[in-house]
Amino acid sequence: MSASLRLVHPPEAPDSARWDAVARRDAAADGTFWSCVKTTGVYCLPSCAGRPKRENVVFVETRAEAEAAGFRPCKRCRPDRFVMGALQDRISEIDWARAHAALKADGWARLGRLLSDGECAALIAAYEEDALYRSRVVMRRHGFGEGEYRYFADPAPEIVSALRTKLYDRLAPLANEWAQALKQDRAYPRDHVAYRKVCAKAGQKRPTPLILKYGPGDYNRLHQDLYGGEVFPIQVAILLSEPGRDFEGGEFVMTEQTPRRQSRAMVAPLEKGSAIAFAVNERPMEGARGTYRVKMRHGVSEVRSAARYCLGVIFHDAS
Ligand SMILES: [Fe+2]
Ligand SMILES: [Zn+2]
DSSP, X not given: OGGGOOXXXXXXXXXXXXXXXXXXXXXXXXXXXXXXETTTTEEEOTTOSOOOOXXXXXXXXXXXXXXXXXXXXXXXXXXXXXXXXXXXHHHHHSXXXXXXXXXXXXXXXXXXXXXXXXXXXXHHHHTTOGGGEEEEEEHHHHTSEESEEEEEOSSOOHHHHHHHHHHHHHHHHHHHHHHHHTTOOOOOOSSHHHHHHHHHHTTOOBOOOEEEEEOTTOEEEEEXXXXXXXXXXXXXXXXXXXXXXXXXXXXXXXXXXXXXXXXXXXXEOOOTTEEEEEESSEEEEEETTXXXXXXXXXXXXXXXXXXXXXXXXXXXXXX
């Protein structure tokens, strides 16, 4: 299997330096190369807790090389789940043409993995830090379901505000396309700073990014996240917990109501750290006799065990 592997020896990182990093389990080297273990047929992050022998290890520069040579991702360090680069780069690497096409066809799109395990863990831990939030909502009190959520105060933690501003940049062109198709006489500004000013003018000044926490038996009724007349038509949710391990059930559910039709239900498969974008409320749908107005709702089915955390990024602010 290793015969097809190309050994890489860039001057800045000879294999001896790479092996040193593996021996030290150096997390700083994660993502810069991958070690393939010939005896087990798996490939690993340099920081993996496994202890392969030097003679059994070959290094490659990309995951694609490791997989092409027949190596499987290590179950221990999960190199397949490693998130590369700065948030900005991860957002740039999303296939936005495909995401926009899916949003237009179905009202939602998978954006892939945006947050690393460490970032998910940090956001879950931050749920208990009172100073980060402007308010807490116990869903039962409002008839929203069971569970609770907290809205971040301004300024939101760096990673949350970065997600909000950078995802906005990519979604605003589609929001404008939808506004035009729905014959709404408006334009969404190019960047989120300008858009927050539009929200403030409409009396919506309070930030809406939030973390939702569901325990056993909790769920979220189908709803739309509307906080006044000013609405950005697309929002993003990022799952912070691992399905099947941290919780069971808790599926992200959407319904789509088309004129003169029964509702269509859709379930978005989500992995830990992965994101979906979906329509907040109305979206245009091209039909045989012109453009239809389709209404979307979303919710979460019952969580059957342990805890499910989710980060919600809504682009309009609340009154
Ligand atoms: Fe929601
Ligand atoms: Zn490993």
